[in-house]
Amino acid sequence: MYDVVPIASTPDVLRLVAVPVFAWAAVRDVKTRRISSSVWVPLSALAAVLFVWDGWVAYQAGGVVWSHEFLVPSALSLGVVVPLAYLFWWFGGFGGADAKALLVLALLFPTYPAYEIGSWTLPTVTPEIASAFSLAILTNAVLLGVLIPVVLAIRNAIAGRIAPVMFIGWPVEWTTVSSTHGRLLDAPSGRSLSGLDLDALRMYLRWRGLSLEELRTDPETYRDPASLPDEPNPPTDGAVTAEVRSDGGSSPVQDSLERDTDASADIEVEDPWGAAAFLEDIDGTAYGTGPETLRDGLEVLTEREAVWISPGTPFLVPIFAGLVVALVYGDLLFTLLF
Template structure:
């Protein structure tokens, strides 16, 4: 095995610590913008590959003879194959079926390469992580911790919403915001004209639509019939709906009657893929927001999966596997 550097960890494990500040920055970006540049993952993936190769050489004795027992060498190989061959493809598969965003999948692949086995860090004569799961695949521990954090999120939202005195299914997955502030938020509407829904209008798609037709939410609420019955003759490029790139005062070349296309929803979505939004979702969301009597709506801000992944990483490096620790405490592991 590699010797300890600075009495703290092996060289590969010290390299892996670069993931902590990188994921902290990615989590912040995901909360603030819901956009994480691709360049975030390539350097971290390179560090992970270097650490993995370094460990492989040290553990397997590929270059020089090693004193690592045969069982430990085989265990390292199996754990690495599980991480790279199972956890990494899992991130890709969930992205392909729409369960994760592209950044989430890249983050999982990066973790699978960087953390195939448990690292060990010595701080004040104590070794961390404190609790190692029997399987020993560290990337899987990070993901299971992330899932535990994600499951706690609805309870946190409900506790925060309780003082408002509104008991509704939306209190577990969303929060109320004023209609005037909707376009400054990320998330999804939890309302249609018929009531609560979990599949409401994506607010990124709303910003794209407003920019496309050269309008804003205030104008839409002031003249909903005009927006419902017309489509722009020279629509703008809608962008990608990001707040920091959204044009709040777009211009358009005029409008014509919408015929059988209320709000111009089909015309907009035929030309632009707005995160899988359907014409019906767009029309229902616009109807809710255009209602002059509506002052507040419920939105689901969601929880960007990078955030629980970051928390899961920090908990994994310090404590270890939360899920297996709980199962062990109940005699189930």
């Protein structure tokens, strides 16, 4: 009977702490879309210690161990994965938490670990040339991330929802929108891949001190910027779990109902829903949302019973999956190419 306790170097055993940490981060990112930077601090400290530890052992061994088994993979990890993570974040390819996670992995897994379990050695596939393990994690994550649109399409096809956007989203009832993360795919004129970010929607509603249900009960009144509150509430960052305060001044709704009809038409043309006023008042931007995008989203959400949204699966999910696959199997891309 084989011994199931993995036999590995002490640094490689300690590196396994990344598995539960990344599992927790992936689940939390799906639920809240928020990962505190403090999560990565202790893991970064551990990575730095293990990097120096492995470097010292390799230096003591000298020869090929030092040059090809440590220096080359470390140079690839820090010289390729780190810049790629930064560039993807800079161009909006993924969020700050995803970039920080890859930076941590670049330092934590510069070289291939080895775990002996009975007659098995994990990862089961290792390249014959010097390569960075963090690069294998990244390429695994990208390949696994490509499967997400396929899964979404299959899910929609089984449910009979055939649409051009079936690869990136699914329909939900309007009642769930306020507690859902993602991006609206519906627009007044059809479908849009750059619709309203639902975090921005929550910011707007909290700023006004209203719920989506209240907006739907009387859209004509709330479309008029005269109904905006005298003292708006803090918009928060749009997270579902954010602490919401609603202590702003009352909105002059009754005054808006008694206004002159001709004057109201001019106001509505100028700034329907008070979208521009909201974006000018908040500190920062609402995830790149412009006034027209906000207005279109509000028009859709106050008229339709169900809307299509893109969940925007956080890249931390495929990163975690890529880490597990790399630890157990190895580099998927290397297998596909060679």
